[in-house]
Amino acid sequence: xxxxxxxxDADLMIRMYAEAQRAGRGDAFYVFHLGxxxxxxxxxxVGRFGRISEVATRLAGQLSGEGNSAAFREFAWRFxxxxxRARHALGQRPTYEQILSDVVNIDGLMIxxxxxxLTRHDQHAWERITTIEGKLNDKNIPRQFQGRDKRVVxxxxxxxxxxxxxxxxxxxxxxxATTRPTSTRSWRxxxxxxxx
Numbered sequence: 019x020x021x022x023x024x025x026x027d028a029d030l031m032i033r034m035y036a037e038a039q040r041a042g043r044g045d046a047f048y049v050f051h052l053g054x055x056x057x058x059x060x061x062x063x064v065g066r067f068g069r070i071s072e073v074a075t076r077l078a079g080q081l082s083g084e085g086n087s088a089a090f091r092e093f094a095w096r097f098x099x100x101x102x103r104a105r106h107a108l109g110q111r112p113t114y115e116q117i118l119s120d121v122v123n124i125d126g127l128m129i130x131x132x133x134x135x136l137t138r139h140d141q142h143a144w145e146r147i148t149t150i151e152g153k154l155n156d157k158n159i160p161r162q163f164q165g166r167d168k169r170v171v172x173x174x175x176x177x178x179x180x181x182x183x184x185x186x187x188x189x190x191x192x193x194x195a196t197t198r199p200t201s202t203r204s205w206r207x208x209x210x211x212x213x214x
Contacts, residue, residue, distance in 0.1 A: 026053065064102075065111045073112050074099035097121065100189035104131045107186050125170045128190040132173050139182045146180075147172045 023030050031049060038047040048059040064073045078095035081087065101120040102112045104127055110116070120127040136143035151172035156164075163171045174191055 026051065062111070062113055064117065065113060070103050070106050071099055073102035073117075077117065100186070100192075101127060103186045104190055107131065108134060124190065125167050128173065128187075129167070129169050131187060131190055135184055135187055136173075136176075136182065139184070140180060143176065143180075147176050150175050 019034075021030070021034060035044070035047055038044050049057055050061075051058045064076055067073055074095045077098050078091050081091040081094055083091050098117060098121065101117055101124070105112050105116060105120065108131060132147075133144070136147075140146070147169070151168050154168045154171055159166075159168070159171055163174070177187070177191060
């Protein structure tokens with residue numbers, strides 16, 4: 019049974035719950051109420067999809083596509099698509115919170131994805147990356163990687179030496195090479211609407 023109550027009548031909800039219990043279906047009783055998220059059933063709008071690109075389309079679709087905003091919307095779609103594809107490849111269902119976390123900290127996602135992926139291409143990948151990381155210091159880190167996790171720099175240098183064909187890894191590496199940590203403030207402002 020489904021009931022819609024636009025007024026949010028508490029007596030009706032209590033009565034429906036009592037009837038569900040009486041019928042032995044209390045475990046199948048769900049309430050969806052935006053005003054009471056503590057007791058409400060939840061819906062993950064980005065967690066269910068037919069194609070992984072739908073996740074990016076749903077999120078970027080909230081941004082304006084008018085004038086100069088169209089370019090930013092396209093950039094946001096591509097960036098979120100990379101994040102969603104990486105999480106999906108890691109066997110995780112995307113959520114708003116996880117996507118926001120990954121967009122703000124793409125380095126962490128790149129490291130996590132590379133740990134799972136690179137050993138399939140090269141059995142000794144992590145030994146080589148660890149060796150590269152051990153040789154890094156403030157003087158020999160490329161300028162675009164200043165302030166970044168040394169593991170990300172080592173992975174990027176490893177990928178330049180060993181050509182790995184993996185579209186998701188390349189997608190994660192591209193923003194890491196061009197995005198500086200100071201850009202997270204603008205991403206947080208952009209992504210505020212994605213939390214709700």
